[in-house]
Amino acid sequence: MKSLSLLALICVLLLAVMFGYVIEDIPAFGDANSPPNKYVKLFSVDAEDSLVSSLNAGVIPPEIKNRTEEIGYTKENNFPTLDEGKYEINRTEGGWDVLVMKDELYYPGPEKFYFIKEEDGRLDIYRYSIPVRWEEKTIEETELPDMVTSGLADYRGYDTMYEETVIFTGALSVILLLRREERL
């Protein structure tokens, strides 16, 4: 028994140390530009002059296009592809924003999809993560002043629907377990 409680104490202390490390490690609160909120790194290629000049001219080089399709951003997987004329490239600080026209029935407009960054002679290709669309397009797509409401019930509608179903099922289970009389 004594060794067991000693083990438990060690586990708790380890957890406490780990949580302390995690708290030290997370980015500052409200940092909208922190990498997890902003983008995911996909791959990187050598920054040849032809690639850079092609990006500056507004055309995605075929190397980058083929690599993204190898990863799985294809039409079969319901991702908009980098076809000619369906994207636009904006030069931003330290890289290029690639806006892709998404083939959605009611929202065909451009959306930030890829971010290309030049660093140490290499081109890093990042994918903008989903919260970027949520943050930047809530007003445009839902006209709601409250980002939480649109996120809860619209962008994550399935999640909320089944949460509601869980509560409904819980109430039904309590009825089945505890209700004895025939009254409904």
Add this chain to the structure above:
Amino acid sequence: MSQKKHDEDVIITTISRLMIPFILLYGLYVMVGTEGAGGGFQGGTVLAAAFILLVTAFGINKGREKMPESWNALFKSLGLYLYAGVGGLLCIIFSLGKAQFLNYCAIPLASIIGGPATRGFWVSHVVEVGIGVTVMGAFVSIFYDLARKDEVLEEEER
């Protein structure tokens, strides 16, 4: 029988009578609309708290008069139906199968006030109310089922 047996303290009943309408109003404020904080889950819980206060102050029989259990069953099914049934089915039926499930732009309202406004209106005034009504019905129903146990025990004792 338990109406008489239940001790009605005058302070508790008066304060409850004063508080319950305001709690209900506050629950509605939290549940509907987008300007304030909260949402469907929180608003439904506040509404359920009002009925739980009613039962605590006046006894379970008075509570069943004000909020019968058939209403509970109706409410918690209706809320889920508003969300999954009406929202989803309207989108699919009116777009002839082109729009996805829960894609509110396909509701015919969109041709009048525009797609984004329809999404906003539907999310903040229909979906949230559906969630709130379901949560209220579920919590009150669970509370009634738990409260019944004491009543049965009292009957057995005498």
